[in-house]
Amino acid sequence: MQWETVIGLEVHVQLATRSKIFSGASTAFGAEPNSQACAVDLGLPGVLPVLNEQAVAMAVQFGLGIHAEIPEVSVFDRKNYFYPDLPKGYQTSQMYQPIVGPGEVEITLDEGATKRIRVHHAHLEEDAGKSLHEDFHGMTGIDLNRAGTPLLEIVSEPDMRSAKEAAAYLKAIHSIVTYLGISDGNMAEGSMRCDVNVSVRPAGQEAFGTRAEIKNVNSFRFVERAIEFEVERQIELIEDGGEVVQETRLFDPEADETRSMRTKEEANDYRYFPCPDLLPVVLDQAYVDHLRDTLPELPADKRARFENEFGLSAYDAGVLSASRAMAEYFERVKEVCGDAKQAANWVQGELSGALNREGLTIADSPVSADRLGELIVRVLDDTINGKAAKQVFQALWHGEGDSADAIIEAKGLKQVTDTGAIESMIDQVIEDSPVQVAQYRDAEPEKRGKMIGYFVGQVMKASRGTANPQQVNAMLKDKLDALC
Amino acid sequence: MHDKTLTELAAGLRAGEFSSRELTQDLLGRIDRLDGRLNSFITVTADQALATADQADATRAAGEAGPLTGLPLALKDIFCTRDVKTSCGSRMLDNFAAPYDAGIVERLANAGTVSLGKTNMDEFAMGSSNENSFYGPVKNPWDFDAVPGGSSGGSAAAVAAGLVPAAMGTDTGGSIRQPAAFCGITGLKPTYGRVSRYGMIAYASSLDQAGPMARSAEDCAHLLGAVAGHDVRDSTCVARGVPDYAADLDAPLSGLKIGLPTEYFGDGLDPAVASAVREAIKVYESLGATVMDVSLPHTHYAIPAYYVIAPAEASSNLSRYDGVRFGHRCEDPTDLVDLYKRSRAEGFGEEVKRRILIGTHTLSEGFFDAYYKKAQQVRRLIRQDFLDAFDEVDVLMGPASPTPAFDLGANKDPVSMYLQDIYTIAVNLAGIPGISVPAGFSGNRPIGLQILGTHFAEARLLNVAHQFQQATDWHLRRPAFAEESA
Amino acid sequence: MAIEHADVLRAAHLARLGLDEGEAAHYLDDLGRILEMVDQLQALDTEGVTPMAHPLDATQRLRADEVTETDQRDDFQRCAPAVENGLYLVPRVVE
Incomplete structure (x- = not known):
């Protein structure tokens, strides 16, 4: 039987505010345990929450970024349950009236095709602390530094049909939040976490199958692997006559499988009700309009502009717009050199290669966009040839000079276009290569084209790479043909 | 000194008739001698009080005293006080010294007042008789067989017994007004949002409000002026100017329109209470007010609505008492669920558990x-x-309240106890201000007249209450207990 | 709406309140009478009435995104029942 996979994602994004969502404690990562848990975060008696304006602004920016409705009124609710990393015995969240209404995210698939994934809503809530399970005499240690960090939970519709689509969606969300600067998107530090709902159904069937929720899948790669495993598990289960149970599962990256979390736990009853310590959040239109007007260009818009305005291929446009840092770098190179295609080639070729080799991100590139742009200018104005340009790039990368021009000068890489100088080098090469000249002369005219390569190589070598290869080629052809 | 109002004591301090230290010492002595029989205090902070009184005297000597500088008062043990035990009347917090001061505690300290200690209360402010305290019931100084009312029973009893001229209480369903009525003092519940709830241990967040309990409306006006106003740490506390509540106390009442809710004079109202209230209304008529009947048709539904909303909020507010970060923790928990269940079962009293269960059930x-x-x-x-x-x-x-103070142990049934709050509870649901002023007696038990105003009409309420106190002397009556043991 | 023994046990578990059988029976009786009183609400027609969560029609004020708190861990942990290395200790949580 043909099976169709149905996937929905709940993505938790830690917002990059300085202070917590309801308190003035710092959100910085990695502090001493409980040193950033203030009285409000600890849920001490009598203390009260006050909402962080930046968390609200960031949530609205996200909403605008996915073309979502921004309701005028949103309300915080309490989700009640006991857990040691949840200090108050409830999580302040938004159940009934979230801050961001329905929207959509465009994802790009391998072939450059795009698909729209609907977002059901996104809501603000507070993060919990962390349980440390190292052995404290058989006890668990609780660190509440993370408690109260603002989270935006982005809930998709079940619109994804493959692990690849889910990964592409997660990447798109990552790209939107980092473009907006509302999160550092650091999955390794838990700034972005993901719960995946997966079900399968016979192809063509409309009703959804029973879904399993895979909790805390915290890398793009794991999302794909967890889904692939889970889909296979569910199909096998059904084909063997079994039934999928609605349950929460954990992905174990070591074993590369999902495992059921203890099912003996009774169904939760979170008893949501409006938080009486917080009042309804009312956003006036002018505020939303202002945020809309100051929104940066987002990846999907950038990609379209790269294609339409710069004439880049869908693939190139996709790669170059994937992160804000990459796009900004590329756009700066393009601005300096004036040639989008050359800029795209260099950023995706030489630069990306070097970055990958050294495991660097574009933000850490030793070659700035301005320097790379200036280098491309020298190629475009024939000051250096392509081969020399790669040498200049390497020199810039290794800090051997401050600018392309300085390196060209220092290394004498300026392209030789002086006809007289090239002619004398050609004459010398012909004189030194009697055997090859004879072969050339004896060859069929249509094969001579290939044989000329040898002579070009010798001349380029003699010029230490600085001769203009096109010029050398044309002049050699004339000289050799004259000998025939 | 112990039978004077705050206003009179302020005048005495200003005139140099006595110092804040002398006044504080006098009252601490009374607490020491008398409170063993009353049980109105959970914690007496004598050393701190004397140190603060000395500071107040120094401030006065330097010519920098404000209107409340050096005046003693007490705080219901629901207000967090830095490094001082803040128990909320519960075993759960018997070992809890708050690491911060509540908003009103800061304001009262800044105004130069001298806190003598923390007063007894129904556990987590849940109760109408003060019988629900981990620290035992409080006696009504007018009649030791009677309850002082609740939940701010310790505050009311301490003021009535002349242990302290004023105290701060909180009112979620009548917890300032009803004990004020039972103990023959004046108690004001301000508009919801008028006074900061920061550092005031929550019972039902959308209903809780702190307010003054004192010997006169004038005293309440001065205290409200000191504690009211915006606090950025409480989202529900309004940013609205604080008027001078004492400014209009003397405004004449001619033309005042008084409404008598017909639902507040129906079945179940004690005849002595009804007649005292009717007499009080006559006083107002003599002062130039006009009186008309009005209807509050949903009065009957206030108690049922309250016993859904308040326990629901409470069930969530009290989840933080889990034995992990502060408060009572059971011995040798076998696992996490055992830690929670035993710590909470041991830490909370019966009424608190009852309300947590009701709230949990109705939200589920x-x-x-x-x-x-x-x-x-x-x-x-x-x-x-x-x-x-x-x-x-x-x-x-x-x-x-429908009756004067009832006997200790008289209301064993929770529902009949809840019904005692019939006239006070709707006020909290609506968020409006209310004040109870002494208006007579039934035998030796005081009766309170309740006056209600619209949102933020505290100045008007205080004016109306003050004029009554200018025309009557009920608020000047003191229990024999306060005098015999002077 | 009647309340049953199982409802009391369920609420007690959700609220993490330890109750023995006797206590559960006692609370069942109390809760039954309280809910009976509460059930008077059902007689009222509230069709179309917007639920009211706060007594004032106020809206949430927002706080500037500034770090205003300093580390007070020692103060806060002074009243903690079990602490080690700055961590609050609880019986082992099984993941």
């Missing part, structure tokens, strides 16, 4: 709409009743 799946949502809808109707009434009249008047 399948019951939420029928209980919680319904109660929230009824709450709107109740508020609308008041708003409609205040279109017609300036203030509403009626009894603070």
Whole structure:
């Protein structure tokens, strides 16, 4: 039987505010345990929450970024349950009236095709602390530094049909939040976490199958692997006559499988009700309009502009717009050199290669966009040839000079276009290569084209790479043909 | 000194008749001698009080004293006080010294007042008799067989017994007004949002409000002025100017329109209370007020709505008492669930558990709409009743409680205890201010007249209450206990 | 709406309140009478009435995104029942 996979994602994004969502404690990562848990975060008696304006602004920016409705009124609710990393015995969240209404995210698939994934809503809530399970005499240690960090939970519709689509969606969300600067998107530090709902159904069937929720899948790669495993598990289960149970599962990256979390736990009853310590959040239109007007260009818009305005291929446009840092770098190179295609080639070729080799991100590139742009200018104005340009790039990368021009000068890489100088080098090469000249002369005219390569190589070598290869080629052809 | 009002004591301090230290020492001595029989204090902070009194005297000597500098008062043990035990009347917090001061505690300290200690209360402010305290019941100084009312019973009893001229209380369903009525003092519940709830241990967040309990409306006006106002740490505390509540106390009442809610004079009202309230209304008429009957048609639904909303909020507010970060923790928990269940079972008393169970049940799946949502809808109707009434009249008047103080142990049944709050509870649901003033006696037990105003009408209420106290002397009566043992 | 023994046990578990059988029976009786009183609400027609969560029609004020708190861990942990290395200790949580 043909099976169709149905996937929905709940993505938790830690917002990059300085202070917590309801308190003035710092959100910085990695502090001493409980040193950033203030009285409000600890849920001490009598203390009260006050909402962080930046968390609200960031949530609205996200909403605008996915073309979502921004309701005028949103309300915080309490989700009640006991857990040691949840200090108050409830999580302040938004159940009934979230801050961001329905929207959509465009994802790009391998072939450059795009698909729209609907977002059901996104809501603000507070993060919990962390349980440390190292052995404290058989006890668990609780660190509440993370408690109260603002989270935006982005809930998709079940619109994804493959692990690849889910990964592409997660990447798109990552790209939107980092473009907006509302999160550092650091999955390794838990700034972005993901719960995946997966079900399968016979192809063509409309009703959804029973879904399993895979909790805390915290890398793009794991999302794909967890889904692939889970889909296979569910199909096998059904084909063997079994039934999928609605349950929460954990992905174990070591074993590369999902495992059921203890099912003996009774169904939760979170008893949501409006938080009486917080009042309804009312956003006036002018505020939303202002945020809309100051929104940066987002990846999907950038990609379209790269294609339409710069004439880049869908693939190139996709790669170059994937992160804000990459796009900004590329756009700066393009601005300096004036040639989008050359800029795209260099950023995706030489630069990306070097970055990958050294495991660097574009933000850490030793070659700035301005320097790379200036280098491309020298190629475009024939000051250096392509081969020399790669040498200049390497020199810039290794800090051997401050600018392309300085390196060209220092290394004498300026392209030789002086006809007289090239002619004398050609004459010398012909004189030194009697055997090859004879072969050339004896060859069929249509094969001579290939044989000329040898002579070009010798001349380029003699010029230490600085001769203009096109010029050398044309002049050699004339000289050799004259000998025939 | 112990029978004087705050206003009189302030005058004495200003005139140099006595120092704050002398006054403080005198009252600490009374507490020491008398409170063993009353049990109105959970913690007496004598050393701190004397140190603060000395500072106040120094401030006065330097010519920098404000109107409240050097005046002693007490704080209900629901207000967090830095490094001082803050128990909320519960075993759960018997070992808890708050690491910060509540908003009103800061303000009172900044005003130069001297706190003598923390007063007894029903556990987590849940109760109408002060019998629900981990620290034992408080006696009514007018009659040791009677309850002082609750939940701010310790504050009311201490003021009535002349242990302290004023105290701060909190009122979620009548917890300032009813004990004030039972103990023959004046107690004001301000408009919801008028006074910061920061550092005030929550019972039901959308209903809780702190307010003054003292020997006169004038004293309440001065205290409210000191504690009211915006606090950025409480989202529900309004940013609205604080008027001089004492400025209009003497405004004449001619033309004042008083509404008498017919529902507040129906079945179940004790005849002595009814007659005292009727007499008080006559006093107002003699002062130039006009009186008319009004209706608050949803009065009957206030207690049912309250016993959904307050326990629901409480069940969530009290989840933080889990034995992990502070408070009572059971011995040798076998696992996490055992830690929670035993710590909470041991730490909370019966009434608190009852309300947690009710709140948990009514919020749970399948019951939420029928209980919680319904109660929230009824709450709107109740508020609308008041708003409609205040279109017609300036203030509403009626009894603070259907009976005078009842006997200790008289209300064993929780529902009959809840019904005691019939006249006070709707006020909290609507968020309006209310004041109870002494208006007579039934035997030796005081009776309170309740005066209600629209949102933020505290100045008007205090004016109306003050004028009554200019015309009557009920508020000047002191229990024999306070005198015999002087 | 009637309340049953199982409802009391369920609420007690959700609220993490330890109750023995006797206590559960006692609370069942109390809760039954309280809910009976509460059930008077059902007699009222509230069709179309917007639920009211707060007595004032106020809206949430927002706080500037500034770090205003300093580390007070020692103060806060002074009243903690079990602490080690700055961590609050609880019986082992099984993941």
